Amino acid sequence: MKLSDINRRKFLKQSGQVLVGFNLLPLAFCTPNQANEMVEWVDKGRDAVDSWIRLNPDGKVTVLTGKMELGQGIKAALRQIAAEELDVEMDKVEIIIADTGKTQDERYTAGSNSIEGSGKTIRNAAAEARKILLDKAAEKWGTSPDNLTVSNGRISQNGGESASYWDVLQGRSLEGNITGEAPKKDPKDYKIIGRPEPREDILAMVTGKTLYVQDLRLPGMIHARVMRPPSYGAKLINFPKEEVEGLPGVIKTVRDGSFLAVLAEWEYDAVKGLQRLQMGSQWEEKVLDPPQEELFDKMFGAEDNGNSIENSLPSGWEDRGEILETAYTRPFQMHGSIGPSCAIAQMDNGKLTIWSHTQGVYPMKRTIADLLGMSEDNIRVIGVPGSGCYGHNGADDAGADAALLAAAHPGPPIRVQWMRMDEHSWEPYGSAMAFKMKGIVDDSGNIEAWKTELWSDAHSARPGGKAGHFIAANTLENPKKFEAGGFSAGSYRNAVPLYGFAREIVHHDFSTPLRTSAMRGLGAYGNIFALESFMDELAHKSGTDPLEIRLRHLGDDRAKEVLETLAKKIDWANRKNNNNQGWGLSFAKYKNAASYFAVAALVEADPGNKDFKVKKMVGVIDAGQTINLDGLKNQTEGGMIQSASWTLFEEVKYDSNGIVSNTWASYPIMRFSHVPEIEVHVIDRPEEEPLGAGEAAQGPVSAAIANAVFAATGSRVRDLPLLPEKINWA
Amino acid sequence: MIKEIRLNVNGKEHTLQIDPNTPLLYPLRNELELNGAKYGCGLEQCGSCMVLLDGQAEPSCMRTCGSLEEVEIQTIESLADGENLHPIQQAFIETQAAQCGYCVNGMVISAKALLDQNPDPTDEEIKEALQRVLCRCGTHSRFIKAVKLSSEKMNSSTL
Numbered sequence A: 001m002k003l004s005d006i007n008r009r010k011f012l013k014q015s016g017q018v019l020v021g022f023n024l025l026p027l028a029f030c031t032p033n034q035a036n037e038m039v040e041w042v043d044k045g046r047d048a049v050d051s052w053i054r055l056n057p058d059g060k061v062t063v064l065t066g067k068m069e070l071g072q073g074i075k076a077a078l079r080q081i082a083a084e085e086l087d088v089e090m091d092k093v094e095i096i097i098a099d100t101g102k103t104q105d106e107r108y109t110a111g112s113n114s115i116e117g118s119g120k121t122i123r124n125a126a127a128e129a130r131k132i133l134l135d136k137a138a139e140k141w142g143t144s145p146d147n148l149t150v151s152n153g154r155i156s157q158n159g160g161e162s163a164s165y166w167d168v169l170q171g172r173s174l175e176g177n178i179t180g181e182a183p184k185k186d187p188k189d190y191k192i193i194g195r196p197e198p199r200e201d202i203l204a205m206v207t208g209k210t211l212y213v214q215d216l217r218l219p220g221m222i223h224a225r226v227m228r229p230p231s232y233g234a235k236l237i238n239f240p241k242e243e244v245e246g247l248p249g250v251i252k253t254v255r256d257g258s259f260l261a262v263l264a265e266w267e268y269d270a271v272k273g274l275q276r277l278q279m280g281s282q283w284e285e286k287v288l289d290p291p292q293e294e295l296f297d298k299m300f301g302a303e304d305n306g307n308s309i310e311n312s313l314p315s316g317w318e319d320r321g322e323i324l325e326t327a328y329t330r331p332f333q334m335h336g337s338i339g340p341s342c343a344i345a346q347m348d349n350g351k352l353t354i355w356s357h358t359q360g361v362y363p364m365k366r367t368i369a370d371l372l373g374m375s376e377d378n379i380r381v382i383g384v385p386g387s388g389c390y391g392h393n394g395a396d397d398a399g400a401d402a403a404l405l406a407a408a409h410p411g412p413p414i415r416v417q418w419m420r421m422d423e424h425s426w427e428p429y430g431s432a433m434a435f436k437m438k439g440i441v442d443d444s445g446n447i448e449a450w451k452t453e454l455w456s457d458a459h460s461a462r463p464g465g466k467a468g469h470f471i472a473a474n475t476l477e478n479p480k481k482f483e484a485g486g487f488s489a490g491s492y493r494n495a496v497p498l499y500g501f502a503r504e505i506v507h508h509d510f511s512t513p514l515r516t517s518a519m520r521g522l523g524a525y526g527n528i529f530a531l532e533s534f535m536d537e538l539a540h541k542s543g544t545d546p547l548e549i550r551l552r553h554l555g556d557d558r559a560k561e562v563l564e565t566l567a568k569k570i571d572w573a574n575r576k577n578n579n580n581q582g583w584g585l586s587f588a589k590y591k592n593a594a595s596y597f598a599v600a601a602l603v604e605a606d607p608g609n610k611d612f613k614v615k616k617m618v619g620v621i622d623a624g625q626t627i628n629l630d631g632l633k634n635q636t637e638g639g640m641i642q643s644a645s646w647t648l649f650e651e652v653k654y655d656s657n658g659i660v661s662n663t664w665a666s667y668p669i670m671r672f673s674h675v676p677e678i679e680v681h682v683i684d685r686p687e688e689e690p691l692g693a694g695e696a697a698q699g700p701v702s703a704a705i706a707n708a709v710f711a712a713t714g715s716r717v718r719d720l721p722l723l724p725e726k727i728n729w730a
Numbered sequence B: 001m002i003k004e005i006r007l008n009v010n011g012k013e014h015t016l017q018i019d020p021n022t023p024l025l026y027p028l029r030n031e032l033e034l035n036g037a038k039y040g041c042g043l044e045q046c047g048s049c050m051v052l053l054d055g056q057a058e059p060s061c062m063r064t065c066g067s068l069e070e071v072e073i074q075t076i077e078s079l080a081d082g083e084n085l086h087p088i089q090q091a092f093i094e095t096q097a098a099q100c101g102y103c104v105n106g107m108v109i110s111a112k113a114l115l116d117q118n119p120d121p122t123d124e125e126i127k128e129a130l131q132r133v134l135c136r137c138g139t140h141s142r143f144i145k146a147v148k149l150s151s152e153k154m155n156s157s158t159l
Helices: A008-016 A025-029 A032-036 A074-086 A118-141 A165-169 A201-207 A241-245 A267-280 A292-301 A361-372 A395-408 A420-426 A524-542 A546-552 A557-570 A629-649 A698-713 B025-029 B087-094 B104-117 B123-130 B140-158
Strands: A053-055 A061-064 A093-096 A148-151 A154-157 A162-164 A222-227 A235-238 A250-256 A259-264 A282-284 A307-311 A324-330 A342-348 A351-356 A379-383 A414-417 A433-441 A447-456 A503-509 A581-589 A596-606 A611-622 A677-682 B003-009 B012-018 B050-053 B056-059 B072-074
Touching: A053 A118, A053 A165, A061 A074, A074 A093, A074 A118, A118 A148, A118 A154, A118 A165, A154 A165, A162 A165, A201 B087, A201 B104, A222 A267, A222 A395, A241 A250, A241 A267, A250 A267, A250 A395, A259 A267, A259 A395, A267 B025, A292 A433, A324 A524, A342 A395, A351 A361, A351 A395, A361 A379, A361 A395, A395 A414, A433 A524, A447 A524, A524 A546, A524 A581, A524 A629, A524 A698, A546 A557, A546 A581, A557 A581, A557 A596, A557 A611, A557 A677, A581 A698, A596 A629, A596 A698, A611 A629, A611 A698, A629 A677, A629 A698, A629 B140, B050 B104, B056 B104, B087 B104, B087 B140, B104 B123, B104 B140, B123 B140
Parallel strands: A061 A093, A222 A414, A351 A379, A447 A503, A611 A677, B003 B072
Antiparallel strands: A053 A061, A148 A154, A154 A162, A222 A259, A235 A282, A250 A259, A307 A503, A324 A433, A342 A351, A342 A414, A433 A447, A581 A596, A596 A611, B003 B012, B050 B056, B050 B072
16 A cells, blocks of 8 residues: 555645645645635535535545544544435545634534534435436536436536536535425435445554644744643742743743643753742642532532432332442542643734644633633634544643743744543543442342432533633633532433333532532443433343343333344353343433444452453444444443453542542553453444444443443452452452 | 754755754654654653654654754654555555544554554564554554454555
8 A cells, every 4th residue: 555545645635634724744834824715715604505515626525523532533434424415426525623713513423423413414415416406407408306316526417418516506515405305315325324434544554644733833933831720729829930931942931820831942841841830839638528528428418309300110119129229439530631631822914823632612712712802703713634533621721821822922822732631630520420229129020119319410511601611711810610500411411211110310419529520421420320321220220131130121122232243252041140240231321312232241259369351342223224334333342341441440538638530540441451342243223313423332331340340250349440459359 | 052953854855053952853853754643741651652763663742853863753744655555555445443533643653653563563562663653542542453453454465
């Protein structure tokens, strides 16, 4: 294989995201003015076909999406959808992602919504574009569009004339709105959707080409490091300003209240400046309360009444039988991006440009406007991929840091790179959660009653326009205070069982001392851990097979089918839970509205060494219509391994001095030695709507492992992570 | 503080005016404009910044420039021979072994060091060779497949 085989220019264009006047290769030749200009882009609004699909004079199609490439491979899948409906080959289709100067506002790339949301709009726009082009050709040739066919962008009349889409347009843009009425293809006829489509950005990854925001080197760019306070709420008393500003290469320090940064010509000089700041500055600190060892007791003991999410329990349900009562906990866990957050910002004649790996370029623009008191019209946010984020990590905060510094030091592009400790200590974590479960099951495995009570802090605190959501904003001389977002549906995501039995679900908002926000799956991870562990406990209590008890209470055929397929793949009926080996299984339909996922884990215990290992995991996913088969498998495998890492190893620790888990040594995650064998099976349903899949695996994997630990050791571990020392080895 | 340091990177001599205590990663990414090695932790815990030092896969985020004047440094940018991708690069593309891709540099460099010394590694040996590199997307099983395929490709091309 040669680089030229893949057409390097085209490849870089597609993987670039920065595009037109600000492409990747030309970066070195690109002046700041070019980089900042708002290119010849006219926003025609959400309804215009042209806002989503453009036919360029060079014979290419450009797809425009407001969604961000996060490593989930969204670019390939959205290109497939456009290529399919337009009847052009994939090599003609390019894509531009998240850029407030070019794409529509699609808010956040989150919640496994991109295929269902952006994908649907792009499909409609592509179908509409095809119809407009066919109508034009038919009119020109004096025939009906029904007599025309399209192959790879060329329209032909039966035995008559032919012309390409681009011939038809003659350099003009595609005028028309998305009506939703243009005919869309019958899934039976799909040629491109559903097939495995290689991601083109992998070439850039393996050759070390510019790809991430961390890699951008703009002309005249300078480097910054922000000195974060030693702990939440700490106030800066003083810092060695003159000493740091006297260091070689340091341009200046910037202080605004307790927000403190150093700017330097060269990156390592900024790092050295930061080290001096860390050694020489003094802070007044605040203690975190409650301390970690009291957190769950405080949650369980909270005296609010909670919010009833659903209640179908009849009165007197407690008397229907013996109540099984258990409690589960999930600790704070971190996104743990491998590349710490980074952003570049430049203030040029009152116009601010930010390059960021944010999940939402438009929300960031609004929030930065609030932070700096600027008009949104003077801000452009360009989305450039970063390291995988898995939710709301430090990306937005790094963007705010860079914006504050660009405002304080106009002119050059300023690159802010967070250090490892910044990301570990300051990212907003997935909230700690606590669960109290009650259930009644009869001797034949019929669940008569079920009650879940759950406690959680917020699962979304994204900066949707309020600057107080940026950590830097809280520390300014005139701080913007964080305002909690109120009742958070993310907390009880998947708390309501898909199973059909009488139940009550009660959710309590609990304010924890740590910063929390959206992490892959939100509350679904903890809720499914509790729900599916408890299903297993009810199965064992009633002597029912764990598969059987689930199937019996499910009415949804697709839910049953993922479980039945899984059972076949691992030969569940003949499994052997002995020799310290045990299988556990688990199931959920993500959000009770997206993909169906069933998973089984095989755990092997080593009582001699008081240790255990997950040997194998097998997953079955039904994401409706499959767009990119290989992408779906890759996302699912990844979700399974990541969730296994959360489940087996991860817990953010804090003490009175702040966050203790501030490096990979104090917050270990899964490494190769612990990676189990993984199998993923896909049930493709071309006739169904595609369902979000990126977060489907997170919850079920946790309970499958816990259930397998029980099968292998007889110990029921109800507190995550499932550390070997929590098992009763006696 | 600033000294003249000579580094041999990807077969070329570079003379830098630099603080000899600067970790190698910084001039690689800035002065030499080689983006392949990534900043991940600065503590030799994650392997994002792997390079080959005399053929061994090593993190570049703590090793100082002053200590590397006599060492042959190779980065991921040197693997392709002009337009021809290295079999390891081909294998990673063919197996689509990446999600966000931030750790791919560490995986490819570790695979190169492994396969140069052990052309036919077992799964366990592959895991051991990649152990220092953290991946957060959970692409591990694909990386193992990619390294196996790399080994097949390298062995068949030397026959």
